[in-house]
Amino acid sequence: MSGAQAVSLRILMTLRGDKRTLGLILVVPVVLIYLLSEVFERPTEVAPVLLAVFVFMLTYILTAIGFLRERQAGTFERVLVSPISRLELVLGYVLGYGLLATALSLVVLGASVHFFELEFEHGVALFFLVEWLGALSALAIGILLSLFAQNEFQVMQFVPIVISPQIILGGTFMPVEDLPFALEVLARAMPLTYLIQGMNYVVLDEGSARDLWVAVVALLFFTELSAIAANETLRRVR
Amino acid sequence: MDGGDVSVACVGLSREFGPTVALDGVDIRLDEPEILGLAGPNGSGKTTLIRCLLGLLAPSAGTSAINGVPSLELGPATRGRIGFMPQREAVYSDLTVRENVAFFARLYGLSNRREAVERALSFVELGDRADDRVRTLSGGLIRRVSLACTLVHDPDVIVLDEPTVGVDPVLRASMWRGFRERRDDGAIVIVSTHYLGEATNCDRVLFLRDGRALAVDTPDAFLASTGAADLESAFLELLGER
Numbered sequence: 001m002s003g004a005q006a007v008s009l010r011i012l013m014t015l016r017g018d019k020r021t022l023g024l025i026l027v028v029p030v031v032l033i034y035l036l037s038e039v040f041e042r043p044t045e046v047a048p049v050l051l052a053v054f055v056f057m058l059t060y061i062l063t064a065i066g067f068l069r070e071r072q073a074g075t076f077e078r079v080l081v082s083p084i085s086r087l088e089l090v091l092g093y094v095l096g097y098g099l100l101a102t103a104l105s106l107v108v109l110g111a112s113v114h115f116f117e118l119e120f121e122h123g124v125a126l127f128f129l130v131e132w133l134g135a136l137s138a139l140a141i142g143i144l145l146s147l148f149a150q151n152e153f154q155v156m157q158f159v160p161i162v163i164s165p166q167i168i169l170g171g172t173f174m175p176v177e178d179l180p181f182a183l184e185v186l187a188r189a190m191p192l193t194y195l196i197q198g199m200n201y202v203v204l205d206e207g208s209a210r211d212l213w214v215a216v217v218a219l220l221f222f223t224e225l226s227a228i229a230a231n232e233t234l235r236r237v238r
Numbered sequence: 239m240d241g242g243d244v245s246v247a248c249v250g251l252s253r254e255f256g257p258t259v260a261l262d263g264v265d266i267r268l269d270e271p272e273i274l275g276l277a278g279p280n281g282s283g284k285t286t287l288i289r290c291l292l293g294l295l296a297p298s299a300g301t302s303a304i305n306g307v308p309s310l311e312l313g314p315a316t317r318g319r320i321g322f323m324p325q326r327e328a329v330y331s332d333l334t335v336r337e338n339v340a341f342f343a344r345l346y347g348l349s350n351r352r353e354a355v356e357r358a359l360s361f362v363e364l365g366d367r368a369d370d371r372v373r374t375l376s377g378g379l380i381r382r383v384s385l386a387c388t389l390v391h392d393p394d395v396i397v398l399d400e401p402t403v404g405v406d407p408v409l410r411a412s413m414w415r416g417f418r419e420r421r422d423d424g425a426i427v428i429v430s431t432h433y434l435g436e437a438t439n440c441d442r443v444l445f446l447r448d449g450r451a452l453a454v455d456t457p458d459a460f461l462a463s464t465g466a467a468d469l470e471s472a473f474l475e476l477l478g479e480r
Contacts, residue, residue, distance in 0.1 A: 006341060017332035063342075074325070074327060077289075077294055077325075083314035085314065
């Protein structure tokens with residue numbers, strides 16, 4: 001696993017000189033949450049959905065573009081020729097960007113408490129767990145999808161194709177169970193649905209504890225599935 | 239360097255991209271340390287050949303192997319003996335020169351990392367710029383960083399895709415001296431170049447054109463057989479354009 005450690009350490013070291021990415025993690029969420037706090041009279045009611053979408057979108061963009069840059073720079077092929085296994089490489093990325101996703105989740109949490117004056121029906125620890133798992137699933141999906149993109153524009157093209165349907169169907173505008181059957185099935189196959197479901201429980205006490213644990217397991221499942229798919233794709237992209 | 243037997247082989251290696259034939263039945267056999275030049279104009283198949291050889295690209299037909307291991311099955315042990323310098327920059331612009339080389343030293347699991355990094359930096363004469371961020375360097379200096387990353391683990395199969403592009407003549411000469419030293423120490427060095435004149439530095443040269451191997455021989459043999467004054471003219475002779 002030393003290869004995975006080397007890759008994750010390199011990701012974090014690279015960040016020192018990348019002020020834009022640092023801004024995306026540390027500043028952008030704070031500004032956006034502040035703006036929303038000024039717009040919504042009772043932000044707590046919309047907080048679970050907004051925070052879920054923020055964390056998911058930002059982590060996806062961060063990871064997908066970061067991974068793509070590596071491929072574009074040629075460093076990716078060089079790393080593939082080294083003794084590191086493809087699994088170690090994917091794990092290294094999950095570790096490195098996982099730490100960034102953790103930082104992003106903490107910033108979102110702090111800004112929510114400060115600007116939304118958010119209170120958590122089931123405690124801040126559970127909120128952070130759900131938020132973090134949501135970020136991890138977005139991270140793994142970002143790595144996977146970036147393997148099918150040749151440039152940043154194509155990474156962004158996945159947003160309306162893959163991310164937007166999750167926002168529309170995942171419980172943002174109406175409960176998933178009220179959707180027509182076919183759309184409900186589709187929504188249940190998307191990670192953002194479970195992120196919103198988990199956040200609704202920990203912030204608003206909507207649903208039951210069972211809903212929370214289903215969300216936790218589902219987010220872990222999507223993360224693992226995407227990481228395995230990324231590993232397989234790496235093996236086949238030749 | 240590992241010190242074990244080194245070999246590189248390609249048999250009937252072909253690769254198509256849709257209707258385009260990028261590589262067309264290329265054969266190579268290297269059973270002992272030598273410098274093989276892959277020469278040819280842009281788009282002649284040099285990079286495709288290198289990517290197939292390293293297992294980064296599956297061939298449409300044919301086989302290739304490094305140190306007896308098929309390219310698509312290269313395991314950590316064999317890959318640990320390969321040094322690859324891609325055509326693109328292939329270094330991290332937000333890291334310093336030393337951090338880049340140290341990252342690759344770590345990937346290769348070197349125990350004497352610090353020493354290996356300093357040796358590689360010294361080889362490319364970048365010791366005085368070691369703490370500069372790569373993004374502040376010129377194109378030629380970045381190629382040197384890339385070369386240091388390639389050689390830090392002292393590989394015995396060295397594959398360099400256009401290593402001297404953008405490098406000044408003095409350093410270019412020094413790099414070729416370095417490649418010869420590596421060969422003398424027991425390495426196989428495969429160097430692609432579209433500067434045909436530079437191929438005189440190689441023990442043998444494989445001329446590629448439209449994915450096909452036109453000929454493979456020593457530079458002197460090419461000059462003798464074509465009666466040309468330099469390798470560029472010899473290449474044109476081979477094409478039948480003169």
